[in-house]
Amino acid sequence: MILSIFVIAYQFTYAQYTITGRVTDAKNGDPLPFATVGLKGLNVGAQTNFEGIYVIKSKVLTDSIYVSTVNYKKRSKVLDKKALSQTIDFQLQGEARSLDEVVVYSGENPAFKILRKVSENREKNDRKRLTAFEYNSYSKMELDVDNLSDKFKERKVMKQIQGAIAKFEKLAGEDGKAVIPTFISETLSKFYFRESPSRKKEIILKNNIKGVGVKEGGFVSQLVGGNIFANYNFYDNFVPFLGKDIISPLGENWKGTYKWFLADTTDVDGHICYGLEFDPKNDKDLVFVGKAYIDTTSFALVQIDATVGKEANINFIDKIKISQELEQTSEGAWLPAKTRFLIDIAELTKNSAGMLLKMYISNKDFVVNKPKELSFYDLPIEVAEDSKEPDPKFWLEARHESLSAQDILASKLIDTVRNVPIVKTYVEIAEIIASGYKRFNKFGIGPYLTSFALNKMEGLRLRLGFKTYSNFSKDWILKGWLGFGTKDKVLKYGGEVDYILSRRHWSVLGIKHSYDLERLGLTPELIGDNKIFYAFTRWGAYTGAFYRRESEIFLKTEPTKGISFTGAFTTRAFDPLFEFQYRTHPEAGKNSPTLDYYNDTFFTLEARFAKNETYIMDGNERIALGSKRAPTLTLTYQHGIKTLNGNFNYDRFMAKVFQSFRVGTLGRSDYTIQAGYIPTNLPAPLLFPHLGNETFFYNRAAFNTMHYFEFVSDKYVSLNYNHNFEGLLFNRIPAIRQLKWRLIASANVLFGSQREQNKELMQDAIPVINPRHIKGDLQPRYSFSGLDPNKPFVEIGYGIDNIFKIFRLQAFHRLSYLDHLSPSGREPKPFALKASVHFSF
Known part of the structure; x- marks a missing residue:
């Protein structure tokens, strides 16, 4: 006792x-x-x-x-x-x-001395001083539903998982809110970087993916790697995130953009650090708020916690948070050892739920200044053949850190939720909206955007198409479609067969054939990838219509990263539904015979240069994610061949440059410069028709006050320039700053000309006697005007973007050719108001 x-x-x-x-x-x-x-x-x-x-x-x-x-x-x-x-x-x-509420300074802010030291030592601490580095990486990604209102919980789909919600409410704690996971993944990868020339590569070694609506495939496997997309460097002037450039607190504008406060000193993994708190001077700008920890001896960034709040001019986002802990390498520069980022997506309506995207990345085993050969980086993201590893025992040893109780519960919950019938229905609807296709196991039906249209030539146009996926074949891609108009009663069709020769160098051999009704100046090759605009041009009056039969065989290849080549052999038949003729022997003048159709046979050679372009593979499709900073250059040469069922021998030269770039704190600009030259005399449809826009919808690539086919050139150069101030001005106007509007401006300039020989080619001569058309069923004849070589076509635009977060309204003024008539004789419109709907952050 x-x-x-x-x-x-x-x-x-x-x-x-x-x-x-x-x-x-x-x-x-x-x-x-x-x-x-x-x-x-x-x-x-x-x-x-x-x-x-x-x-x-x-x-x-x-x-x-x-x-x-x-x-x-x-x-x-x-x-x-x-x-x-x-x-x-x-x-x-x-x-x-706000730091202004708690800080009073006498003399210079003591934080400024430390920040100047950070700038002075940036070169030796920044990872850019390394010629190369590599490391082993573990990443974990989770997508959750949050902000579950009582009304939202009463919905049918939520009632079926009420038990799971109760478990997460208990796990969240007495003060926390429940979040319901819909996707969780773990990834082991190897990341490589080379500084000169700049190259990145991530090899996905093992994947453990589980999610609602997630199908097995390389697309998801590449996105969950993380290092390609989340390798943030706060020494840069801007931190790219969701397509936005957020001003870095440690960039060159650290003093002009942020308020600073020296808070404390603390030990971060053996480094005694200054704790510096920072706050934006204008919270509506693309800026962070948070705390940075600076080593007291090397003045290197050791850790940073940076948050963008919902006050910033970013759509659909309540919060963006990036936390990063860095580790010093043997060469003195610091690399990210741990990174965590979070995107809190706001509820779209009062009674809907929000979303959370969370990612954690842990890096170790750093190797520096041992670059690989350039060819090693050809595939920026590569998934190992045996990447899927479902064995739980493997992951127990492979994880850099153990899973939390919430992670374990999340994995069990996803298995339950994704098998709920109504959840499956919602997932299928979302996939159709996003891809345009109703997907089955090996093929998809669509796209729905072009499934029907109504115009004066075809009446009600119906179209049904399909394409195969990698589940069908990893080498072969099949595409096809059928269309029919209730008025013209003509069957339209198209088909394509592609064979993937190489994924590493992305080499594709293909053949395709189609027969369809097109429009002058609005063909797919002129419009490009703007599928929505192309779909809208199939509605309404449908002026300048012609039937086109086309056959093509092509080869695309990328022998080295950023440089690709395309070769194609094409035949096209032009059969217009408007009064059309051209002189076959122009030297005979009015005595020349004429034709009202032509056949065009040509081959194409194209070279494309896109430095540092990043892309991912979605099954059998390659999705480009853009080229940062550097311009993208495309050079094209076409040669027409008269002997192979063609009516013309000719040469055509084209060049295109596109670049998007940051203009400091003024916002972001992009420009497109195009030029073309045809030394041969050809009918107007084979020259360069300039893309006009008669719709109410804004088209970035078009001249928005120009009629369709209003001007045709045999040589030209054009500039399309757009600038988005990203709230720079509106953020500083008290009455409207809460609206998060963004001022936009643009200018489009075109210099072009058309030789007299080409104009004479289109003049009257011996009339065509053509039994193919009944008298009176053809549309009127068009004029094919050229530009005055000494007088450019100019239009300027200005407007407001981000109206209600999705609308863009832009006014355009036509500054030249104010008395020029359209091809059908209509007066020009010196002013146009265009609108568009688009989702952007």
């Missing part, structure tokens, strides 16, 4: 209390690193690590424990004084705060 009393007394005298826990965001469950946790009334505490976990050891306890961190409300909880060990988690509510 005496011994027991002695042991108890000893424990209370020399005991050490241990308190552990995790601090997370109450709304989304995201861990909060470097939050301060302490015992109230004592100078005893700790800071949370990158995972939001803290550990406090103390010989004495007080009544309560508290936690505080930047931009969150301070919280306290009662302690159990009898327990030697206890776990106390915190869920913190966000709170807006």
Whole structure:
């Protein structure tokens, strides 16, 4: 008895209390690193690590424990004084705060001296000083549904998973909100980077993917890798995210854009660091708020927690948060060891739910300054053949860190949710809207956008098409469609067979044939990839109609990254439904015979240069993600052949340059420069028709105050320039800054000409006697005007983007050729108002 009393007394005298826990965001469950946790009334505490976990050891306890961190409300909880060990988690509510409310400076801000040192030492600390680096990576991605209102929970689909919701509400904690996972993935990969020339490559070694509506395939496998898309560098002037350029707090404009406060010093993995808090001077700009930790000796960035709030001019987003912890390499430069980012997608309506996209990336085993040969980087993203690894035992050893209780529960829940019938229906509808096709296992039916149209030539036009997927074949791609008009009663059709020769160098051999009704100046090769605009041109009056029969065999290949070539042999038959003729022997003048149709046989050679272009593979399709900073150049040469069923020998030269670039804090611009030259005399439809726009819809690639086929050139050069100020001006007008409008401006300029020989070619001569058409059923004849070589066509535009987050309204003024008639004799419109609907962040 005496011994027991002695042991108890000893424990209370020399005991050490241990308190552990995790601090997370109450709304989304995201861990909060470097939050301060302490015992109230004592100078005893700790800071949370990158995972939001803290550990406090103390010989004495007080009544309560508290936690505080930047931009969150301070919280306290009662302690159990009898327990030697206890776990106390915190869920913190966000709170807006401006540094101006808490900081008063006398003299220069002490943070400025530190930031100048960061700038001075940027060159030796930035990863750009390395010639190459590589590392092993583990990433985890999760997509959740959050902000579940009571009304939303009453919906039929949610009632079927009420049990799962209850489990997550319990797991969220007393102060947190439940989030329902719909997708979770784990990925092991190897990432490689080479500085000069700049190349990236990520090899996906193993994947563990589970999600609602997710099908097995390379597309998802590549997206979950993470390092290609989330390799943020805060030393750069801008941090790219969701197609936006967010001003970096450590870039060159750190002083002009941000307010700074020297908060504290702390130990980050053995590095004593200054803690610097930063706040934007204008929260409507694309800027961060957060805290950066700077090493006191090397002045390198060791960790940063940066958040973009819903006040910023970004659509559909409540919050973007990036947390990054860096590790110093043997060469002195720092690489990201851990990165976590979160996108909190807002609810579209009051009674809908929001979405959360969370990703965690852990990197280790850094190897620097050992670049691979250039050919190694040809495929930016590569998925290993045996990448799928369902064995749980493998992942227990392979993970850099263990899964949380929420991760384990999420995996079980997804298995249940994705088999709910109504969920399957919603997934199929969403896939049809996104891809345009109703997908089956090996093929898809569509696209729905061109499935029907109504015009004066065809009446009601119906069209049905299909294409095969990689489940059908990983080498062969089949496409086909049938169309029919209730008025012209002509069957239209098309088919294509492609064979993938190489995925590494993306080489495709194909053959296709089609017969369809087209329009002058609105053919697919002129409109390009704007499928929505092309679909709209099939409605209405349908002027300049002609039937075209086309056959083509082509080969595309990319021998090295960023450089691709295309060769094609094509035959086309032009059969117009308007009064048309051209002189077959123009040297005979009016005595020349004429034809009202032609056959065109030609071959095409095209070279495309797109430096640093990134792309991913979606089954048998390659999806380009754009080329950053560098312009994309396309050079094309075509040669017409008269001997192979063609009516003309000719040469055609074309060039196109496109670039999108940042103009500092003024916003983002893009331009397209095009030029063409045909030294041969040809009928007007074979020259360069300039793309007009008679619809109410804005078209970036068109001249929006020009009629269809109003001008035709045999040589030309054009510029289409667009600039988006991204809220730069509207963000500073108090009355409208909450609307998040964005001022836009554009200018389109065209220099062109048409030789007299080409004009004479289209003049009257011996009339064509053609029994193919009944008198009176043809549309009127068109004029094929050329531009004055000394007078450019010019239009300027201005407008507002982001109206209600989806509308764009732009006015255009035509500044030249104000008395020029359209091909059908209509007066020009000096002013046009165009609108468009598009979703952008």
